[in-house]
Amino acid sequence: MTKEELTTTFEEIKGSLKSYILRVTASIQDAEDIVQDTYVKALEKIDTFRGDSSLKTWIFAISFNLAKDNLRVKKRWTENVTDICKEAAMSNRPFFQKAMEIRTTSPQGQFEIKEHIAFCFTCVSKSLPLEQHVCLLLKEVYEFKVKEIARITEISEAMVKYYLHTGRSKMVDVFQGRCALIHKEGVCHQCTELNGIFNPQQKAEEELVKIEMARKAESADKEHLFDLRMNIVKGIDPFESDAAELQLHHLEHNREVMEKYLEKNKD
Incomplete structure (x- = not known):
């Protein structure tokens, strides 16, 4: 998996990812921040992707983990x-x-x-x-x-x-x-x-x-x-x-x- 392939997939699913986070958090700012943080985190962890799920599923998992702690305290x-x-x-x-x-x-x-x-x-x-x-x-x-x-x-x-x-x-x-x-x-x-x-x-x-x-x-x-x-x-x-x-x-x-x-x- 290359950074270019990750970026291409991320751009393809970015809209659905952002709308998902908005519906989870009900916050425009949180949705924008978490989507951006997800991309950065995905780039950092790209070497850990083993292909045992779709790249979309893997990216959504990163996004959920970023949002989870914030959501649990609310x-x-x-x-x-x-x-x-x-x-x-x-x-x-x-x-x-x-x-x-x-x-x-x-x-x-x-x-x-x-x-x-x-x-x-x-x-x-x-x-x-x-x-x-x-x-x-x-x-x-x-x-x-x-x-x-x-x-x-x-x-x-x-x-x-x-x-x-x-x-x-x-x-x-x-x-x-x-x-x-x-x-x-x-x-x-x-x-x-x-x-x-x-x-x-x-x-x-x-x-x-x-x-x-x-x-x-x-x-x-x-x-x-x-x-x-x-x-x-x-x-x-x-x-x-x-x-x-x-x-x-x-x-x-x-x-x-x-x-x-x-x-x-x-x-």
């Missing part, structure tokens, strides 16, 4: 993160002013409900224990196999399967109970509310017809609806989508709110 978010952050946003005039500026001036300032579905998953999935969160992302969004996830996380394949089962079951239940978009009794209406703020001339129903998940909400079971949600998440790069700047602004707000909330409510 408290996990709560399932009602959207409620907490919505309440904080309602009294945060600068947040909305900046959001509206992005919406009207940025080429990445569009608001679409499918983009917010992916954003919502990023926030809510941070309520899972770290191992469940990481395994679920690697399998459901980045399509790694169980054997590859075991290498990345240094967890046995049996435990990876366990974390995938428990993590998926938890997220299926959370979305079934909270998301008003797919469950009439759900308490979270953020998708449709934000559509009303950023697309005042467009009815939420018009936006929803684009989303297979919404069309099947009445007939599909909650497992299938979760799979449809994951298909949406897989199709969106949070740094490159048409809504990237708007949603990243929103994510930074939520991260700051949750850090303050968890500090205030720590044991």
Whole structure:
């Protein structure tokens, strides 16, 4: 393995690696720093690569190890993160002013409900224990196999399967109970509310017809609806989508709110 081959592969997967770290940390700065540190570390350790996994898997393993210690010392978010952050946003005039500026001036300032579905998953999935969160992302969004996830996380394949089962079951239940978009009794209406703020001339129903998940909400079971949600998440790069700047602004707000909330409510 040469440095040139490593660099070529790294550039090919850099986008997915960066989006993965963003979804794990919910921090733009952490994502950028960890991706850069991963490349430096990979160059330093290039002689240790033996080819017993793909180079992509090896690079993701380095990235996970760099992020792991930082993540373990931070408290996990709560399932009602959207409620907490919505309440904080309602009294945060600068947040909305900046959001509206992005919406009207940025080429990445569009608001679409499918983009917010992916954003919502990023926030809510941070309520899972770290191992469940990481395994679920690697399998459901980045399509790694169980054997590859075991290498990345240094967890046995049996435990990876366990974390995938428990993590998926938890997220299926959370979305079934909270998301008003797919469950009439759900308490979270953020998708449709934000559509009303950023697309005042467009009815939420018009936006929803684009989303297979919404069309099947009445007939599909909650497992299938979760799979449809994951298909949406897989199709969106949070740094490159048409809504990237708007949603990243929103994510930074939520991260700051949750850090303050968890500090205030720590044991």
